[in-house]
Amino acid sequence: SAVISQKPSRDICQRGTSLTIQCQVDSQVTMMFWYRQQPGQSLTLIATANQGSEATYESGFVIDKFPISRPNLTFSTLTVSNMSPEDSSIYLCSVWFGPNTEAFFGQGTRLTVV
Amino acid sequence: SQQGEEDPQALSIQEGENATMNCSYKTSINNLQWYRQNSGRGLVHLILIRSNEREKHSGRLRVTLDTSKKSSSLLITASRAADTASYFCATDAFTSGTYKYIFGTGTRLKVLA
Numbered sequence: 001s002a003v004i005s006q007k008p009s010r011d012i013c014q015r016g017t018s019l020t021i022q023c024q025v026d027s028q029v030t031m032m033f034w035y036r037q038q039p040g041q042s043l044t045l046i047a048t049a050n051q052g053s054e055a056t057y058e059s060g061f062v063i064d065k066f067p068i069s070r071p072n073l074t075f076s077t078l079t080v081s082n083m084s085p086e087d088s089s090i091y092l093c094s095v096w097f098g099p100n101t102e103a104f105f106g107q108g109t110r111l112t113v114v
Numbered sequence: 115s116q117q118g119e120e121d122p123q124a125l126s127i128q129e130g131e132n133a134t135m136n137c138s139y140k141t142s143i144n145n146l147q148w149y150r151q152n153s154g155r156g157l158v159h160l161i162l163i164r165s166n167e168r169e170k171h172s173g174r175l176r177v178t179l180d181t182s183k184k185s186s187s188l189l190i191t192a193s194r195a196a197d198t199a200s201y202f203c204a205t206d207a208f209t210s211g212t213y214k215y216i217f218g219t220g221t222r223l224k225v226l227a
Contacts, residue, residue, distance in 0.1 A: 031213060031215075033214075033215055035217075040222075041219075041220075042202055042217045042218060042219050042220040043157075043202070043217040044217075045214060045215070045216055045217075048212050048213070048214060050212070056210075056212050094215065096206070096213070096215055098213075099144040099145065099206055099213070100144055100145050100162070100164055101162075102147055102159045102162055103147075103159075103204070103215050105156055105157045106156075107156050108156065
């Protein structure tokens with residue numbers, strides 16, 4: 001199992017600014033995912049952030065907008081850059097130990113862009 | 115990208131009734147998992163079913179998996195008001211050289227007392 005600490009839990013940001021979300025895991029894990037969950041919607045995968053390789057972004061998400069760092073096996077950051085109100089959402093990090101195991105999730109960062 | 119489509123999108127039932135929600139997915143998978151999310155809260159893992167399993171039970175939950183149809187169903191028996199939540203299926207798959215863990219669109223269940 002894994003316990004994930006995600007910070008900040010919420011923030012209100014001005015449009016045009018950037019916010020960096022941190023995800024700290026209490027155990028070493030290779031595979032980490034970042035998701036966005038808009039109100040009333042499901043989780044949409046932004047990118048896969050495996051340690052030791054560049055993040056892999058899903059269709060509709062680009063590195064310039066959502067740069068990700070994964071410096072070691074217990075930590076990652078997601079930056080939401082040049083924010084607009086459309087970026088208002090909950091952002092979640094998740095870790096996964098591999099096939100046939102459950103994924104573990106942070107409590108999410110509720111972002112409001114004004 | 116969403117791997118799975120779930121139906122119904124929303125379901126309202128009386129306490130004590132059974133609730134069934136379905137998930138369809140697109141690619142080959144290693145396993146399928148179901149999660150619950152109460153409004154504004156985190157995700158709770160409910161059950162994992164492997165691709166070589168056809169049915170699995172956990173308490174009042176029954177999950178089936180049909181890999182030939184790329185579909186799964188979650189049955190909650192004798193529902194309670196506390197079961198009111200959104201339910202998501204999630205699948206892991208190895209595509210384009212990497213593993214992905216992708217969620218379905220979800221079913222919003224409301225259990226009326």
